[in-house]
Amino acid sequence: MDLVELSRLQFAVTALYHFIFVPLTLGLSVLLGIMETVYVMTGRQIWRDLTKFWGILFGINFAMGVATGITMEFQFGTNWAYYSQYVGDVFGAPLALEGLMAFFLEATFVGLFFFAWDRLSKVQHLIATWLLAIGTNLSALWILIANGWMQYPVGARFNADTMRMEVADFMAVLFNPVAQAKFVHTVSAGYVTGSIFVLAISAWYLLKGRHVEFAKRSMTVAASFGLASALSVVVLGDESGYTAGENQKMKIAAIEAMWHTEPAPASFTLFGLPDLATHTTEYEIRVPWMLGLVATRVTDRPVPGISELVGEANTRIRDGLIAYRALSARRRLDQYRPYLWTAFLSLPLPWIAAELGWIVAEYGRQPWVIVGVLPTALGVSSTTVGNVTFSLLGFALFYSALLVVDLYLLRKYIRLGPEEALSPPPRMAEVAAE
Amino acid sequence: MDYETLRLIWWALLGILLIGFAVMDGFDLGTAALLPFVARTDEERRIAINTVGPVWEGNQVWFILGGGAIFAAWPTLYAASFSGFYLAMFLVLATLILRPAAFKFRSKMDQPAWRSTWDWALFLGGVVPSLVFGVAFGNLFLGVPFGFDGDLRFHSDITLWSLLNPFALLVGLTSLAMIVLHGAAWLNLKTDSTVQARARKIMPAASLGFLVLFSVAGLWLLRIDGYTIVSGAAHDGPSNPLLKEVVREPGAWLSGTGPWVAAALAILAAAAAPVLRERPLAAFLSSALVPTGTIAAAGLALFPFLMPSSSIPAASLTVWDASSSKLTLAIMLGAVALILPFVLAYIAFVYRVMRGPVRAEDIRDNSKSAY
Numbered sequence: 001m002d003l004v005e006l007s008r009l010q011f012a013v014t015a016l017y018h019f020i021f022v023p024l025t026l027g028l029s030v031l032l033g034i035m036e037t038v039y040v041m042t043g044r045q046i047w048r049d050l051t052k053f054w055g056i057l058f059g060i061n062f063a064m065g066v067a068t069g070i071t072m073e074f075q076f077g078t079n080w081a082y083y084s085q086y087v088g089d090v091f092g093a094p095l096a097l098e099g100l101m102a103f104f105l106e107a108t109f110v111g112l113f114f115f116a117w118d119r120l121s122k123v124q125h126l127i128a129t130w131l132l133a134i135g136t137n138l139s140a141l142w143i144l145i146a147n148g149w150m151q152y153p154v155g156a157r158f159n160a161d162t163m164r165m166e167v168a169d170f171m172a173v174l175f176n177p178v179a180q181a182k183f184v185h186t187v188s189a190g191y192v193t194g195s196i197f198v199l200a201i202s203a204w205y206l207l208k209g210r211h212v213e214f215a216k217r218s219m220t221v222a223a224s225f226g227l228a229s230a231l232s233v234v235v236l237g238d239e240s241g242y243t244a245g246e247n248q249k250m251k252i253a254a255i256e257a258m259w260h261t262e263p264a265p266a267s268f269t270l271f272g273l274p275d276l277a278t279h280t281t282e283y284e285i286r287v288p289w290m291l292g293l294v295a296t297r298v299t300d301r302p303v304p305g306i307s308e309l310v311g312e313a314n315t316r317i318r319d320g321l322i323a324y325r326a327l328s329a330r331r332r333l334d335q336y337r338p339y340l341w342t343a344f345l346s347l348p349l350p351w352i353a354a355e356l357g358w359i360v361a362e363y364g365r366q367p368w369v370i371v372g373v374l375p376t377a378l379g380v381s382s383t384t385v386g387n388v389t390f391s392l393l394g395f396a397l398f399y400s401a402l403l404v405v406d407l408y409l410l411r412k413y414i415r416l417g418p419e420e421a422l423s424p425p426p427r428m429a430e431v432a433a434e
Numbered sequence: 435m436d437y438e439t440l441r442l443i444w445w446a447l448l449g450i451l452l453i454g455f456a457v458m459d460g461f462d463l464g465t466a467a468l469l470p471f472v473a474r475t476d477e478e479r480r481i482a483i484n485t486v487g488p489v490w491e492g493n494q495v496w497f498i499l500g501g502g503a504i505f506a507a508w509p510t511l512y513a514a515s516f517s518g519f520y521l522a523m524f525l526v527l528a529t530l531i532l533r534p535a536a537f538k539f540r541s542k543m544d545q546p547a548w549r550s551t552w553d554w555a556l557f558l559g560g561v562v563p564s565l566v567f568g569v570a571f572g573n574l575f576l577g578v579p580f581g582f583d584g585d586l587r588f589h590s591d592i593t594l595w596s597l598l599n600p601f602a603l604l605v606g607l608t609s610l611a612m613i614v615l616h617g618a619a620w621l622n623l624k625t626d627s628t629v630q631a632r633a634r635k636i637m638p639a640a641s642l643g644f645l646v647l648f649s650v651a652g653l654w655l656l657r658i659d660g661y662t663i664v665s666g667a668a669h670d671g672p673s674n675p676l677l678k679e680v681v682r683e684p685g686a687w688l689s690g691t692g693p694w695v696a697a698a699l700a701i702l703a704a705a706a707a708p709v710l711r712e713r714p715l716a717a718f719l720s721s722a723l724v725p726t727g728t729i730a731a732a733g734l735a736l737f738p739f740l741m742p743s744s745s746i747p748a749a750s751l752t753v754w755d756a757s758s759s760k761l762t763l764a765i766m767l768g769a770v771a772l773i774l775p776f777v778l779a780y781i782a783f784v785y786r787v788m789r790g791p792v793r794a795e796d797i798r799d800n801s802k803s804a805y
Contacts, residue, residue, distance in 0.1 A: 056803075063535055067534040073498050076505065077501070084505065085514075092506030096502035099501075100774065103498055108780055108781055110491055111490075159672070164586065382589040395528075398528060402535050405535065
């Protein structure tokens with residue numbers, strides 16, 4: 001592989017690993033905020049223990065998000081030096097603002113969340129938890145403003161004296177419609193991920209008949225929040241996705257292996273093996289009218305990100321329905337075993353959707369690193385194949401080892417359950433009485 | 435505000451962020467580097483680790499923000515330094531990646547082998563970055579071989595081995611001694627047991643080590659040719675590093691008074707820290723002035739250079755030709771002025787909430803939730 005391919009592969013590997021942890025952090029932080037709010041409002045100990053227990057799992061995941069995030073901040077410089085030089089004037093600003101406004105907030109208050117239960121008043125600690133949640137969500141906003149600009153580079157112009165792109169209209173960069181759409185889409189996806197995580201584990205407890213009081217309450221919160229989020233993905237994420245961006249037409253065409261413009265209504269290619277040489281698609285399974293149906297909604301307003309939305313929205317609607325059923329079954333949860341099984345087995349779905357979403361978003365932008373501005377192949381650093389091979393293998397090895405440990409610890413603490421994992425252990429007599 | 439002033443302010447802010455990183459993250463890197471020496475039993479190790487437990491994540495943001503701010507305000511420097519120092523950066527990133535996992539995962543299992551593995555990870559995560567950052571700074575004084583083509587595409591002949599030259603390694607060790615002193619001063623402040631006693635013994639040694647290494651590096655620096663801009667490089671000109679003439683000149687690095695004043699501050703503070711060790715807060719504040727003086731001295735000595743090129747001196751990066759556009763610098767300055775005071779306020783609040791030493795009882799009472 002050459003330098004460009006290796007650099008792309010390294011970015012893909014590190015970004016996809018990073019995004020294993022990010023959506024859960026986004027969703028679980030808000031769920032912790034909700035659980036603790038219920039604790040502060042009702043004063044019932046079980047909600048505090050609930051917050052603390054899910055907090056342990058949040059912490060294990062958060063550490064991995066931080067660890068894999070460090071690389072992301074510096075990788076533009078190490079591996080995409082010409083990219084950084086060429087657009088740093090525009091692209092660097094949201095990254096710096098992310099550090100200033102978001103990372104400081106989440107990283108400072110995550111310390112209080114874990115270590116200051118006995119040092120703060122109930123309300124103070126609740127505020128710390130919410131600031132942690134706000135910080136994580138703000139970080140998504142800033143990084144997606146940066147990423148949205150790569151898809152739809154507004155508010156910048158080329159300066160021949162400095163041989164680079166420079167900010168012309170910062171407000172345009174900030175209020176980039178593609179970035180707004182991506183933000184809503186990504187955080188709702190994170191909320192769904194957090195909800196499914198809590199839902200699936202609670203369902204497993206209920207199936208096993210363990211920690212029933214904990215699991216029921218967790219399920220109520222996760223199901224309500226998950227349903228609201230799933231609906232908002234479909235409504236908000238989808239609608240705001242229809243606002244701008246000629247550039248994404250190519251992506252739909254590529255995904256659909258649509259080599260030639262089709263007479264309306266176009267059919268939707270469900271499966272096929274595109275042949276790059278002959279510009280034909282082998283063994284395709286086509287759904288007549290389907291693409292026409294999707295595309296008619298967008299003829300006058302080209303849509304960024306619809307391609308990602310199609311696949312993910314399907315999963316999310318399904319997740320939402322599971323959540324809704326679980327919610328309506330809340331009173332007699334432990335009797336609805338099929339639903340509990342569905343909830344438990346849907347655990348991996350949000351991650352599959354999120355990772356595939358990023359692959360489509362980033363792969364679909366090729367051959368550009370910034371659409372219409374800078375081809376990917378020009379963005380790389382002038383470093384050696386040996387260097388990048390070494391770092392790629394290093395990161396892949398480190399991340400994989402840490403992921404194994406992370407999953408092992410999550411499994412261990414889920415199996416331990418709240419009674420074993422917390423110190424001091426929850427007083428079960430009190431829990432039963434509530 | 436004119437372009438020249440904005441560049442000067444952003445140069446100062448770059449220094450402040452680096453100092454913020456060295457002071458705030460420095461003590462937890464130092465604590466990690468000292469872990470095998472100040473803490474032998476598992477309980478002692480947990481005491482040491484939990485002194486930084488609630489704050490290290492926030493501290494590390496100074497590093498991340500440093501990266502982001504260099505990207506936003508000095509994009510050419512961001513591109514050149516991180517890709518030029520490729521393998522050195524990889525070493526830093528790889529060891530820093532281990533830290534979050536080590537802090538969080540260590541106490542999650544009881545097996546001694548498990549815990550000692552993460553202790554090693556913490557140790558490496560403390561020592562390697564402290565050393566490498568110093569080595570990088572050392573190389574800036576020597577200049578590193580790089581240039582730009584007409585499209586301002588950066589290219590360099592820097593290898594990891596060329597970075598590991600004697601002078602740079604000396605600066606690296608100076609940096610490590612500085613961080614170790616700061617870590618010891620922190621443990622002296624935040625513990626009151628055997629850990630404190632050991633940290634207190636390390637302070638004079640670390641201080642002496644720093645003073646010797648720092649002085650030798652300073653004397654050596656007198657004999658290293660500096661860089662001077664001889665023409666071009668308008669202070670409000672476009673950020674294009676190919677429009678000026680630069681020559682190497684003996685003594686250019688230490689010709690001003692600024693670096694000497696800052697270096698004197700670092701020396702006094704390093705000497706005072708162990709003397710004040712019976713008054714832990716004063717000793718800690720004193721040790722915080724060591725990185726402050728050291729980084730200020732390095733920055734002032736290099737000024738206006740950010741990253742000199744030894745192979746094509748005219749391509750060196752300076753304050754006048756490696757910055758963002760005037761508009762970006764102005765917007766980012768506004769953002770910093772608006773937000774940083776809040777950040778500093780809530781950081782101060784967190785330290786107030788978490789004040790007081792970490793004791794063995796704290797670990798025993800919270801054996802499952804503590805690190």
